[in-house]
Amino acid sequence: MDKKTAMxxxxxxxxxxxxxxxxxxxxxxxxxxxxGAIGYFDAADSRPMREDTLFDIGSVSKQFTAAAIMLLRxxxxxxLDDEIRxxxxxxxxxxxxVRNLLTHTGGLPDNFAFIRETAKKEGSAPDNGATLRFxxxxxxxxxxxxGEAWExxxxxxxxxxxxxxxxxxxxxxxxxxxxxxxxAGMASTGLYxxxxxxxxxxxxxxxxxxxxxxxxxxxxxxxxxxxxxLDGTEGAGFVKSNIFDLCAWDRALRDGKVLTKEEQExxxxxxxLKNGEIGGGGYGFGFGIFEQEGVGHFAWHEGEWPGxxxxxxxFLDTDRVMVILCSRTxxxxxxxxxFFNGMLLIALGxxxxxxxxxxxxxxxxxxxxxxxxxxxxxxxxxxxLMIKKVYMKDKELFASIYSVEADGTFEAKLYPFGGNTFGxxxxxxxxxxxxxxxxxxxxxxxxx
Numbered sequence: 001m002d003k004k005t006a007m008x009x010x011x012x013x014x015x016x017x018x019x020x021x022x023x024x025x026x027x028x029x030x031x032x033x034x035x036g037a038i039g040y041f042d043a044a045d046s047r048p049m050r051e052d053t054l055f056d057i058g059s060v061s062k063q064f065t066a067a068a069i070m071l072l073r074x075x076x077x078x079x080l081d082d083e084i085r086x087x088x089x090x091x092x093x094x095x096x097x098v099r100n101l102l103t104h105t106g107g108l109p110d111n112f113a114f115i116r117e118t119a120k121k122e123g124s125a126p127d128n129g130a131t132l133r134f135x136x137x138x139x140x141x142x143x144x145x146x147g148e149a150w151e152x153x154x155x156x157x158x159x160x161x162x163x164x165x166x167x168x169x170x171x172x173x174x175x176x177x178x179x180x181x182x183x184a185g186m187a188s189t190g191l192y193x194x195x196x197x198x199x200x201x202x203x204x205x206x207x208x209x210x211x212x213x214x215x216x217x218x219x220x221x222x223x224x225x226x227x228x229x230l231d232g233t234e235g236a237g238f239v240k241s242n243i244f245d246l247c248a249w250d251r252a253l254r255d256g257k258v259l260t261k262e263e264q265e266x267x268x269x270x271x272x273l274k275n276g277e278i279g280g281g282g283y284g285f286g287f288g289i290f291e292q293e294g295v296g297h298f299a300w301h302e303g304e305w306p307g308x309x310x311x312x313x314x315f316l317d318t319d320r321v322m323v324i325l326c327s328r329t330x331x332x333x334x335x336x337x338x339f340f341n342g343m344l345l346i347a348l349g350x351x352x353x354x355x356x357x358x359x360x361x362x363x364x365x366x367x368x369x370x371x372x373x374x375x376x377x378x379x380x381x382x383x384x385l386m387i388k389k390v391y392m393k394d395k396e397l398f399a400s401i402y403s404v405e406a407d408g409t410f411e412a413k414l415y416p417f418g419g420n421t422f423g424x425x426x427x428x429x430x431x432x433x434x435x436x437x438x439x440x441x442x443x444x445x446x447x448x
Contacts, residue, residue, distance in 0.1 A: 058303025161235025207307020
């Protein structure tokens with residue numbers, strides 16, 4: 001397979017279908033195989049995307065936080081099995097170790113709602129210290145006992161950033177720059193607070209979200225309260241980088257420029273729960289760990305933030321790295337996921353499936369006879385999206401959906417996939433109607 005041509009064609013297909021605007025890179029054995037940029041990086045579609053354009057890489061940032069902790073360990077400043085209360089005695093959660101935070105097995109509650117409310121009270125995005133106040137003063141019960149389950153926890157990584165500052169005596173952003181980014185040759189990468197500090201970042205792609213048939217900057221969209229209020233947090237995200245710097249990071253790992261092989265082996269080992277099961281399907285320190293016959297063994301992470309999507313794959317059984325950075329999200333999540341999966345298949349030498357949008361899967365002439373019975377108001381206790389109301393409009397089925405993260409509601413058309421099953425463009429989960437209820441990730445009861 002000519003991977004270069006295959007990727008260029010696949011990127012063009014995804015861009016024409018509205019699901020990818022950004023940059024990509026595939027390198028093997030230290031040589032570039034495919035790279036490029038497509039679309040525009042500003043809201044006015046006037047400035048063409050460049051290969052060196054910077055993006056907010058979201059949770060891909062977590063691997064750098066984990067690397068910082070490994071460097072503190074090397075200096076003898078902490079042990080992975082130290083309880084976090086050793087360093088922050090005001091935290092009430094007992095038994096939570098540094099290792100638990102790295103692997104999302106500590107059971108700590110999430111700080112999103114607290115940070116958002118703090119931002120409202122203070123009139124600006126709080127700094128990372130608000131995370132410590134949340135743990136010390138928030139009064140929330142733990143999600144589970146340490147090591148008994150796995151649950152993705154951004155607030156745990158914010159606490160790791162605070163720990164890095166406390167033990168190093170250095171601001172977290174400066175620690176990353178001096179000890180990780182500069183030694184790795186990542187000259188354009190940094191941790192910046194664009195909204196809180198007004199940081200002007202040259203060549204940063206504007207993150208746009210699709211809302212109401214328009215592309216909007218994330219801070220002007222329904223995601224505004226989340227994007228603005230969390231801009232002062234650190235450890236879980238907010239690193240800005242590009243494809244070339246992330247490729248340099250891959251090479252720095254292979255050459256041992258920042259972390260030793262022993263340290264990397266620890267990071268790339270999936271966490272085990274107390275019952276012996278692998279946590280999160282395979283999660284180490286700041287990396288998801290994936291291994292499957294025909295696909296291979298690689299450490300990876302995806303970053304999702306309103307307006308941005310990032311994917312970084314550091315392959316462990318071959319000298320290969322793939323980076324995908326996107327600056328427009330929300331048009332069709334199912335199509336975007338298909339694109340990312342297809343790019344991975346090409347990297348592995350396989351033919352990808354065509355980029356399939358939600359509307360491509362919809363029935364052309366569905367049976368609408370039961371649709372009126374699906375209409376009504378619904379209630380539940382979601383952690384992500386909640387369907388509040390289902391209704392008919394112009395002979396089509398629509399839903400009013402509340403997003404817990406965005407703290408906002410949006411309208412979505414329901415595309416019929418057959419029988420009682422539907423999909424929306426804004427999320428890849430299917431909606432299935434039952435007798436007086438529906439499932440959409442969570443279960444929701446019809447109340448009227």
